[in-house]
Amino acid sequence: MTSPANRTRSDAVRNRDLLVSAAREVLAEQGLDAPMSAVAKRAGVGQGTLYRHFPDRATLATAVLEENVRDIEQVAARPDATLADVLGVVTWQMIRSTAFVGIIRLSSEESSRQLADRVRTTIDGLPKDTHDTDEVMLAVAMVSGAVHGPTPEAREATARRAWGMLGIEIGPVTPGV
Template identity: 55%
Template sequence: MAQPLEPAERRPANHGPKVAARNRDALIVAAREIYATHGLDAPLSAIARRAGVGQGVLYRHFPDRTAVAIAVLEENVRQVEQAAAAEDAAFADVLGVLTWHLTESAAFLGLLHANGATGHTEALAHALVLSGRVESALRRLLPEGHRLSAPDGLMLAVAMVSGAVGGPTREVREHRAVAAWRLLGVEVGPVRPFEG
């Protein structure tokens, strides 16, 4: 026997486009969290559940797994750029924001270091563009004569730190990242997201 439909006044309102941006943001945050725990091959349904939306909403925003990964990478880079553009931006503080993203999005590190062998070649190509944006944002704040000011020094150091960011928990990954910066002789500010 079919269940009767609820009266119109009891159905939740469909806010449609009004909540599209909020849903997309929630999906990106959820993807970052799920990927940090379960890796890039985590089920997309887990991301939708964590964001509190249906899978249809996820697919309206992101047609496939690669699109989700790219969106998270873009958001990470956008936050680093915002931190670098802040009025009182300091190099060490922006490195702290970058380090937070490296430790929070550790699942992406394999993607960033792969040579396309993982099957995520579109995301890899996009990651290389985003890497250039990160370098540009950091270089604007790099003090003259800093130990990372050599042409390849800055991004080589970032790659070395990202290579050290492994571990079962976010806390372990953060500890390793900060230790790696210390071994490189580079001061890093508080490891936290940019809240601008």
């Protein structure tokens, strides 16, 4: 039998996961300025629950970015992972999450810098025969700046054109999980 304390902890974990998932969707649709209440509503929890987990917009956006970075790290950890595979996941995040692009650009905050460093380390750990990490990170920044359009499909087409112009192959554009 589960004790009330364990049930509370599991509810808190479930609520946090729901909030991060909802934030990923809401921020992708509405950008970093999306109302926090929209995230709580999408997650099916009260605003008090949202603010207990994430006291401000930056903390919530950082949690979404943290999840994105974990997705990148998981793909890169596969034994047969290539740079193209990792860039496919990065591209998915660019086209599905305006928040991801916005947070990349707001790298002045320590937490964002740390997450960007984790992406750099992940790319640096891939086989070196095809890339220079500094150039790849610059290309990611350039492509993220080019990604625009009213729909994910339009943004993907723009991202693919930008990668192609840079002569960089990307793998399947998927969340990678």
